[in-house]
Amino acid sequence: MSAVSDVTPHPDRALRYAVVGMGATGVGVFVALVRSLAATGRAADAEIHIFETKERLGAGVAYSTPHDCHLLNMRAGTMSVHPDDPTHFVRWLAERVDAAGASTEADYVPRRLFAAYLQEFFEEALAQARQHGTKVITHKSVVSDCREDARGMHLIAGLDHFVFDYSFLCLGDLPSTEYLEFTKVPTYIHSMWHGAGLEVIDPDTTVGILGTSLTAVDALLQLRASGHRGAITCFSRRRSLPKVQGPRVRYTLRHVTAENLRLLTADHTRKLEFAEVAALFQSELEDGLGLAVDWERVLAEPSAMFTATLAKDIELAENSQTLWYSILDATSEVIPHVWRAMSAEARAAFMNNHLSVWSMFRHCMPLDNARRLLTMATEGAFQVTSGLTSVAYDDERQLFRIEAAPVGGERTVYDVDYLVNATGTGFALERSDSSLIQNMLMRGDISPHPLGGIDVGFEDMRVVRRDGSLSGRALYIGPLTRGVHFYTNSFETNLANAHSAVATVMARIGAA
Ligand SMILES: Cc1cc2nc3c(=O)[nH]c(=O)nc-3n(C[C@H](O)[C@H](O)[C@H](O)COP(=O)(O)OP(=O)(O)OC[C@H]3O[C@@H](n4cnc5c(N)ncnc54)[C@H](O)[C@@H]3O)c2cc1C
Structure with missing residues (x-):
């Protein structure tokens, strides 16, 4: 990153x-x-335009699902929109949803409730904006381009052209950029969250699910709830189902701390290698758990006995033997800084070799969901196989052919009627179906991060252009900044980054 764009806001309007x-x-x-804007006395001189394709403002992709089986993967006590008031969401649930106050901080509630909470939060802010004289205009349209010049930020939405001083781009969990070759096949579901989703699946057909992450769990539970009867198989390259969350206990970090990072990086003057970061986390876990961990066993390829593993994981969670989860959870705040301190090679090594196992432990499933899955697995309603090697569509037989060769197992070919892509957010910008991303990428107004997604300034969220300069007016916040912030599949990181982005703009206005 070098030169900073030389655009300044207009002080006279x-x-x-x-x-x-x-x-x-x-x-x-x-x-x-x-x-x-209200706090700095600028509210009456401001105009905010909101662009969203969905009817509902605030729900987004993750929380739009109407299905009760789709739970938040975090406890209600960790999902407050006010970081300084962690029980806000729990109180909201008690007031609005269950008058008896049945929801506790430890509960996992349906994601649709979080959408309603966000919507209310949005509406309160809208009322506050209007009260302070800020003009707010909402547009139900897709923004297809965003280009910066000396006059401002030019935005194209439908046939309309707008000029803004600043654009906050929050495009979210864009559909997967893998398996695009099947998007024309009617029995292929590229995303559960966009379009008709799983509703098109005939209950007596066979289904293949690509992936074994939390989205795959959502798919299994939704198929169950809709009365699906055909065989279901989840395929992964090397990971298995997510682990199971036990009770969360307060844990104070001893090794993965900001102070240790400062010491290890000699006051942030050197980058950390992968082995150094791995050692830091290993010490934290072994020290916290009070035992030597058999890392080879923990990191081993998944066994074919996924039902037995799931049963064991449930038992551990039920017996509060999941302190490792509380330890990993305690690292949330420091993780973006650890990530920033790592060398490019160390980050790439992590992404290529360890992300899938990390995600199995870090993004584990609520106990209720795990119990439902175990019932399904015991009844033989689904199976899981690793070692996925190829996926093809047989036009003549109108079936997907999936080949898997798990470590220590036989190479097997599976034929399925429907194929569901549960591999998650698409990080390969050049293959994204967003015309906004494509247009900005083509002109070099945004640049791909080497680890996928969009490159932005770590602290200010300003997009990095192809020439390495930082935009003066475009800021990007959300899941696609994973290469920079790492932990962007969590609400709390994106909320913190949203605050940083607004602070950046306020500082620029203040300085103008
Ligand atoms: C299935 C799923 C479950 C999750 N569960 C949890 C959870 O339980 N807890 C947690 O902390 N995190 C969870 N996450 C992570 C989640 O990504 C973040 O917490 C956060 O919700 C992301 O919000 P967002 O606004 O950035 O993205 P999104 O929710 O994807 O919202 C982006 C919005 O931008 C709109 N948009 C995109 N492009 C354009 C355009 N060109 N013009 C106009 N509008 C556009 C989209 O319509 C969408 O509404 C989950 C993610 C997924 C995918």
Whole structure:
């Protein structure tokens, strides 16, 4: 990153802001913007335009699902929109949803409730904006381009052209950029969360699910709830089902701390190699658990006995033998800084060789979901296989042919009627179906991060252009900044980054 763009806001007229995408992150940006404008006496001189393709503002992709089997993968006590008031969501649930106050901090509630919570948070901020004289205009349209010049940020939405001083781009969990070759096949479901999803699947057909992460768990539970009767197989390259979350206990980090990072990096003057970071986490876990961990066993390829493993994981969670989860959870805040301190090679090594196992432990499933899955697995309703090697579509037989060769197992070919892509967010920008991403990428107004997604400034969220300069007016916040911030598949990281983005803009306005 080198030169900073030389654009400055116009001091003689109302400033115009665009927020593109109104999922959880867009809401975070909007609320922070409304409050900051009010706090700095700029509210009456501001105009905020919101662009969102969905009817509902605030729900986004993750929380739009109407199905009760799709739970938040974090406890209610960790999902507050007010970081300084962690029980806010739990109180909201008690007031709005269960008057008896049945929800506790430890509960995993349906994601649709979180959407309603976000929507209310958004509406409160909207009322506050109007009260302070800020003009807010919402557009139900897709933004297809965003280009910066000396006049401002030019945004194209449908046939309309707007000019803004600043654009906050919060495009969220864009569909997978893998297996695009099947998107024309009617029995292929590229994303559960976009379009008709799993509803098109005939209950007596065979289904293949690509992936074994939390999205795959969502797919299994939804198929179960809809009365699916055909065989289901989940395929992964090397990971197995997510582990099971036990009770969360307060844990104070001893090794993975900001102070240790400072010492190891000689006051942030050197980068850490993979082995150094691995050693730091190993010490934290072994020290915290009070035992020597057999890392080879923990990191081994998944066994074919997934039902037995799931049963064992449930037992451990039920007996509070999951302290490792509380230890990993305690690292959330420091993780983006650890990530930033790692060398490019160390980060690439982690992404290529360890991300899948990390995700199995870090993004593990609620106990309720695990119990439902165990019932399904015991009844033989689904199976899991690793060692996925190829996927093809047989036009003549109208079947998908999937080949898997798990370590220590036989190479097997599976024929399935329907194929569901549960591999998650698409990080390969050049293959993204977003015309906004494509247009900005083509002109070099954004640049791909070497580890996937979009490159932005770590602290200020300004997009990095192809020439390495930072945009003066475009900021990107959300899951696609994973290469920079790592832990962007969590609401709390994206909310914190939304605040940082707004602070960046406020500082620029203040300095103008
Ligand atoms: C299935 C799933 C479950 C998850 N569960 C949890 C959880 O339990 N807890 C947790 O902390 N995190 C969870 N996450 C992580 C989640 O990604 C973040 O927590 C956060 O919700 C991301 O919000 P977002 O606004 O960035 O993205 P999104 O929710 O994807 O919202 C982006 C919005 O932008 C709109 N948009 C995109 N492009 C354009 C355009 N060109 N023009 C106009 N509008 C556009 C989209 O329509 C969408 O509404 C989950 C993610 C997924 C995919």
